[in-house]
Amino acid sequence: MRLARFIEYLIARRSLLAVIALVLMAALVLVDIILPPAYTHFPWDAIGGFAAFFGFAACAALIFLARLLGEKLLYRDEDYYDDHE
Amino acid sequence: MITSEWIHPSLLLIAGALVVPWLKGRVLQGWMVLLPLLVLAALALAQPGEYGQLAFLGMELVTGRVDQLAMVFGWVFGIVLLIGAIYALHVNDRVQHVAAFLYGASALGVVFAGDLITLYVFWELMVVTSVWLIWRRKTEVSFHAGFRYLIIHAVGGVMLLAGIILFQFETGTTRFDQIAADGPAFWLILAAFLINAAVPPLHAWLTDAYPEATVTGAVFMSALTTKTAVYTLIRGYPGTEMLVWLGAFMTLYGVTFAMLSNDIRRLLSYHIVSQVGYMVAGVGLGTALALSGSASHAFTHILYKALLFMGAGAVIHMTGRSKLSELGGLYRYMPWTFVLYLVGGVSISAFPLFSGYVSKTMIVEAAAVDGRAVIWLMLAVASAGTFLSTTLKLPYKTWLGEDSGLRPREAPWNMLLAMGIAAALCFLIGIFPGLLYALLPEPVDFNAYTMSVFLKEMQLLLFTGLAFCLLLKYVGGGPKISLDVDWLYRRGGPRLIESVGTAIVTTDRTVRRVALDQLTRITSHMERKHGRDGKLAKSWPTGSMAMWTAIVLAMLLTFGVYR
Numbered sequence: 001m002r003l004a005r006f007i008e009y010l011i012a013r014r015s016l017l018a019v020i021a022l023v024l025m026a027a028l029v030l031v032d033i034i035l036p037p038a039y040t041h042f043p044w045d046a047i048g049g050f051a052a053f054f055g056f057a058a059c060a061a062l063i064f065l066a067r068l069l070g071e072k073l074l075y076r077d078e079d080y081y082d083d084h085e
Numbered sequence: 086m087i088t089s090e091w092i093h094p095s096l097l098l099i100a101g102a103l104v105v106p107w108l109k110g111r112v113l114q115g116w117m118v119l120l121p122l123l124v125l126a127a128l129a130l131a132q133p134g135e136y137g138q139l140a141f142l143g144m145e146l147v148t149g150r151v152d153q154l155a156m157v158f159g160w161v162f163g164i165v166l167l168i169g170a171i172y173a174l175h176v177n178d179r180v181q182h183v184a185a186f187l188y189g190a191s192a193l194g195v196v197f198a199g200d201l202i203t204l205y206v207f208w209e210l211m212v213v214t215s216v217w218l219i220w221r222r223k224t225e226v227s228f229h230a231g232f233r234y235l236i237i238h239a240v241g242g243v244m245l246l247a248g249i250i251l252f253q254f255e256t257g258t259t260r261f262d263q264i265a266a267d268g269p270a271f272w273l274i275l276a277a278f279l280i281n282a283a284v285p286p287l288h289a290w291l292t293d294a295y296p297e298a299t300v301t302g303a304v305f306m307s308a309l310t311t312k313t314a315v316y317t318l319i320r321g322y323p324g325t326e327m328l329v330w331l332g333a334f335m336t337l338y339g340v341t342f343a344m345l346s347n348d349i350r351r352l353l354s355y356h357i358v359s360q361v362g363y364m365v366a367g368v369g370l371g372t373a374l375a376l377s378g379s380a381s382h383a384f385t386h387i388l389y390k391a392l393l394f395m396g397a398g399a400v401i402h403m404t405g406r407s408k409l410s411e412l413g414g415l416y417r418y419m420p421w422t423f424v425l426y427l428v429g430g431v432s433i434s435a436f437p438l439f440s441g442y443v444s445k446t447m448i449v450e451a452a453a454v455d456g457r458a459v460i461w462l463m464l465a466v467a468s469a470g471t472f473l474s475t476t477l478k479l480p481y482k483t484w485l486g487e488d489s490g491l492r493p494r495e496a497p498w499n500m501l502l503a504m505g506i507a508a509a510l511c512f513l514i515g516i517f518p519g520l521l522y523a524l525l526p527e528p529v530d531f532n533a534y535t536m537s538v539f540l541k542e543m544q545l546l547l548f549t550g551l552a553f554c555l556l557l558k559y560v561g562g563g564p565k566i567s568l569d570v571d572w573l574y575r576r577g578g579p580r581l582i583e584s585v586g587t588a589i590v591t592t593d594r595t596v597r598r599v600a601l602d603q604l605t606r607i608t609s610h611m612e613r614k615h616g617r618d619g620k621l622a623k624s625w626p627t628g629s630m631a632m633w634t635a636i637v638l639a640m641l642l643t644f645g646v647y648r
Contacts, residue, residue: 003420011485018554025547028540038537041453042461051465055545058469059552066344067561074345074567081566081575 028052091136092127093149094159095194095207098166102186106179114174117182121167124193128159135199144259147199153526154380158196158316160524161384162189164510165308165391172395172503173301184217185305192309196316201249201259201274204317208245208281211310212238218302219294227297233574234294237287241280248273264321275322281314282365284331285338288358289571292342295357296350296407300398303350307394308387311357315364315383324371332366333463335359340470344560345567347408349397349479353390356433356475359467360386366464367448370455373527378447381521381529385440385514389432392507393475396426399496399504400483406491409479410564414488421504422496423484428508430476432515434546435468440511443518443533446542450531468542469549477553478560 010017033048044050101120108116137148166189173182191214194207212235219231251270253259264271276287283291291311295303322328339359346352360382367379399422400415401407416423428439435441445468452460495501514521522529532538553560613619 003424004417007416007420007423021547021550025544025551028544028547032540032544035536035540038535041456042458049544051541052544052548054462054465055469055548056552058466059473059549060556062340062344062466062470062473063552063556063560066341067559069341070345070561070565070567074569075565076568078564078566 025052090130090132091134091149091151092130093137093194093197094124094127094131094163095190095197097127098124098186098190098193102183102190105183105186108179113179113182117170117174118167120186121163121170121189124166124189125160125163128156128163131156131159141202144202144253145200146203147260148194148203149197150199151197153524154316154320155196157380157384157524157526158312159193161312161387162193162196162309165305165387168388168391168395168503168507169301169304169308171506172304172398172500174499175497176299176301178221178299180217181221181299181302184214184221185302188214188218188305188309192313195313198261201252201261204261205242205245205249208277208313209242211313212242215302215306215310218306219298221302222297222299224297230294230297233571234290237280237290241277244273244280245277248275248277261317261320263323275325278314278317278321279331281310282318282361283311283314283358284335284361284365285358286570288335288338289569291357292351292354292569293571295354296348300402303398304391304394307353307357307390311361312383312387315361315368315379318365318368319376319379323368323376325369328365328369329457329460330369332362332364332369333460333467335362335365336467337463337470338362340467340474342567342569343470343474344478347410347562347565349400349407349409349412349483350394352409352474352479353393353397356393356471357390359471360390360433362467363445363448363464366460367451370448370451370457372451372455374454374529374531375448375451377522377525377527377529377531378444378451380525382441382444382448384521384524385432385444385511388507388510388514389429389440392429392504392511393426393433395500395504395507396422396429397479399500400493402500403493403496404491406489408564409482409562412483412489412491413486414484415491415493416484418491418493419484419495421501423480425501425504425508426484427476427480428511430480432511434472434476435542436546437534437539437542438512438515440514440521442515442542443521446533446538447529447531450538465545468545472546472549473553477550482562 029049029052032051035048037045040046044054098120101116101123104116105113131151133151133153135147135150139146139148166186169185170182173185176182188211191207191210195204195211198204198207216231216235219227219234248270249259251268252264252266252274255266255268255270264274280287280290295306298306318328336359339355339357339362343352343355343359346355364379364382364386367375367382369375397407400412400419403419404412404415406412432439432441435445449461449464449468452464496504518533
């Protein structure tokens with residue numbers, strides 16, 4: 001189980017990995033702002049970091065939308081279909 | 086159907102599958118690996134052209150049409166049959182093996198069909214063979230799910246046949262190219278294709294049945310039925326505007342409902358709906374770039390989706406559990422399954438260097454070139470959602486997260502080998518997309534590895550990850566099921582029947598009561614008039630009868646005398 005130990009090693013250093021990821025993300029946005037867009041099909045292509053903002057917003061929206069849909073409308077107990085089949 | 090340059094891969098598979106019941110042990114295992122290899126060899130030998138012409142009821146059938154579009158799907162079906170067979174080597178159920186090979190043969194039959202009649206035959210064969218992959222789970226739930234699967238596809242099959250008959254009347258041919266009919270033929274055939282492509286609201290058969298299929302059967306199912314439908318859409322309906330919107334809607338529908346799923350294979354099934362949405366949208370866009378995108382996305386999708394289903398299946402096989410709320414902390418015990426699953430995860434999420442990146446971005450780019458802003462944004466939201474639930478939420482709750490106390494062993498070697506092959510191919514295509522692009526019918530004028538595509542995709546994905554980490558405690562879930570369109574025929578239908586039944590019973594009861602009341606009233610009326618104390622019954626006594634007899638006799642006497 002050497003692989004398991006390696007994964008454990010990574011998990012133990014998760015805060016370091018998080019810092020690396022954040023630096024990488026900041027660098028990506030920075031490069032996107034500095035670099036002129038290769039083409040502009042849409043107005044937002046010219047805005048540096050748009051995709052980053054959009055990804056964050058889309059993810060948050062999906063999390064809350066799904067939760068709302070589930071709790072207000074779609075969630076049922078697991079045995080919901082049982083008595084009819 | 087067999088000439089020197091053309092051996093129909095379906096015939097080969099059918100013949101090979103029919104041998105399976107007489108084999109066992111190592112011989113069976115060897116045959117299960119050899120047969121898909123023979124199919125791949127037959128595909129390698131196939132030359133473009135038309136083969137196996139038959140005359141049937143005055144129609145010219147082409148049972149084998151080989152061109153590049155058909156070959157793209159033929160190749161990937163062959164590869165996934167090999168992977169799926171290796172994954173199922175440990176399974177000691179020959180019914181499943183026969184069903185899987187016959188199912189693969191039917192899917193290949195559809196892809197190589199040059200006319201609609203041949204296509205229809207294999208289309209139906211696909212349903213009756215694949216349903217056994219659900220039923221062989223041998224649970225009450227899978228039995229019912231299989232029946233619902235069968236019924237929905239039977240309806241689709243009838244629509245397809247009706248459409249084909251009308252098409253033949255309208256155009257005088259059954260050749261399968263772009264469907265050049267208008268009116269009912271066009272719509273009926275399209276509807277049948279859309280049912281198999283699992284386009285909402287016609288998708289519930291998939292998310293209902295796939296999670297109930299056997300662990301190994303679901304791998305074949307995730308690959309074949311919907312992608313055969315994508316093939317028929319690319320061939321028959323390129324540039325149909327409606328499909329752009331349906332496809333984009335599908336991508337969002339799939340990711341949203343995946344968020345609500347607690348069963349791991351149901352979650353992945355909703356992501357089939359979502360990913361097929363990209364392909365359907367590409368078909369609708371209809372440009373050379375978009376159609377290439379759809380075909381190559383079908384190719385990469387089959388491999389990474391099979392990998393994801395194999396990873397989830399391995400967990401179910403080893404733990405006997407399939408719900409996120411009952412899993413967690415498995416990375417110590419199933420680390421290889423975890424890592425191989427993650428390769429599938431980053432592939433479906435379209436991370437650079439993995440297969441989804443080189444095909445999905447092509448469809449997104451085609452939408453951009455076409456100037457479709459709303460579609461582009463919808464597809465981008467779906468990209469975020471795909472990463473969110475397949476690669477963050479599912480692995481987190483299964484392999485990391487709270488320890489469930491489960492202590493399973495690692496999956497058997499054959500499962501890991503099959504996953505390894507799929508993972509290697511996902512990686513290979515991601516690094517050398519040219520290999521995939523070379524198979525496509527049109528030359529591909531697109532490079533996924535440009536700075537702007539790379540920057541957009543990486544930002545989108547990494548910031549989705551950031552949002553997930555920050556909002557983890559708001560990600561819902563728990564031991565619940567969520568309703569979907571299948572409610573209509575699982576609950577709504579029975580309820581409708583029940584309420585119609587109740588209405589009939591109450592009407593019947595009312596009618597009977599009213600009739601009975603009337604009868605009672607009539608009899609009591611009779612009773613009153615003619616009963617013992619009734620006016621008309623007062624002269625009933627025997628005495629009065631004797632008197633009347635006497636009167637009559639007296640009259641007779643009197644009149645008789647006078648005569």
